[in-house]
Amino acid sequence: MFGEGILKGLAETAKNFFGSYVSADRLTTVEYPEKRLEPIEAARVFPFLVYDGGDWQAGLRCVACQICEKECPPKCIYIEKSKDKKPDAVGKMQFYPTRFDIDVSVCMSCQICVEVCPFDAIKMDKLFELATDDRFGGLILDRGMLAKSNQYFHGIHPTEAAEVDARLTAERAKSAAKAGAPAAKDAGRPQPPPPGEK
């Protein structure tokens, strides 16, 4: 009533002012380029393509089915399907993408491509420093830049990667047992349920 609240407020800010020089705990700012916080495990920023084995061109899980291209809400994925087929990670003959581009400037990180992919070929990455000074070429990432190994996937999202790996091994074992031999040509690999429908 007599202005004591004003004095209380002034005392509080003065405490903050001097306290910020004394105790480092008060300053919650992390000075970003020099110091950085590790993103949480569930962080998702931009999709990448998973490949098995050591060679990305041989081990790419993507079979160019183009479901993600069709589902992508802002239409930022461009896929060209190959004319020929080549063996995938388990030795089955599959199509593969001759072109797989994602436009960073259009992608809105919705993760729908990941949810619809029947082959667990596209997953979300944690990298967020995707800025470039070349606004025409630099913002379109081709399949060479997008391809990252399964080990990398394990490194950034261990829980999800372990779950995907377990499922894939089980399915591959099942299909191998059912067909007896990798002779099922046109049927292709049995499709695992999309993760979004679990």
Next chain:
Amino acid sequence: MIDHPIVYQADQIFVLLKHWLIGQLPSSVQPAAGVLLSVVVIICLFPALFAVTTIIERKGLGRMQNRLGPNRTGPFGILQPIADGIKSLTKEDIVPTSADGVVHFLAPVLLVVVVFMGFAVLPMGRNMALTDMDAGLLFFFAIGASTELSVFMAGWSSRNKYSLLGAMRAVAQMISYEVPLLLSSVAVVMITGSLSLNKIVEAQNHYTWGLPHWYIFTPWGLAGFLIFCIAATAETNRSPFDLPEGESELVAGYHTEYSGFKFALFFLGEYVGMFSISGLGATLFLGGWSAPLQILNFIPSWFWFFSKLMAAICVFIWMRGTFPRLRQDQLMNFAWKFCLPLVLTNLFVTALWRFLGEGWLRWALCTAILVVVYVAMARAEMRSGHFGSRRYRYAE
């Protein structure tokens, strides 16, 4: 102590330097050159102080909010004002198509010219006033009142509803708070018996037991100083009275439509206005350039003036970091229903002080009257609902 030659020369260094410089010129141009030199120094000095103040403000506000503040430009971010200056100089100067171009251009220029003119009468040190005007205080307030005009010119010529709302708020607020500002200074004039700012400082430059006779150390002076501070904050549109530019309500108030260097001029005008009103407050109540203790008299007088000025600026920043913005009706109620009665009481108390003569009686009586009036008014205002938390008529 001022009689010691070294102390005297340190105290008068700028005055002696000026005399030496204009002594080089033929005697016919000497008076004009002297004035020109002082004006140039003032025009260079206060924008430099403005640059320092912006970085102090940004760092200080950051620390009050437990942030770091700018720290990228140069060591600890001290070159930030230079970066800001380059940025505002190189930005495009946009004038809205439907704006009144001439008035739109004149408003920031007029503001800056007017706020600089206040320094003409401020004594910044012993013998360091540009002009010793007999009615210096009157001149200061007359010039200070013209800032309202430039603010309204900016708001009106922009042809933007936010600009106009901001300008109308600014005019209402500045005219309302001009009244307590003036009346709180009138108390000083009543005691000193002069409108000359030099005489007002001289009157406070005495010491008893090594302590100064500043007006803030009297009951009426303290009350007057507090009201002066409140009114000065409102007069310079600083938080918590920053309604004219309240960015959460009005984009940027009267300078919404300004960009580039004109915007920078508005900023300069606001800060230089703060400097001049702080300087006036220091001159009226804090003894101007006189030292706070008699033994500190060996430190030059201009140092004390600028220390007091910067201390006042730090208080401005501190208040900005603490208080939320007032509502328009609260602002007006505060000016007319609280500050005005209190400052009128203070005038009465000052007269009493003047005629009661020396002794403890006037101390006791004047303090008692002020405290009783303050408490009574705070209670009355609280009961009538003008102060305190807001009561909602329909949404209880």
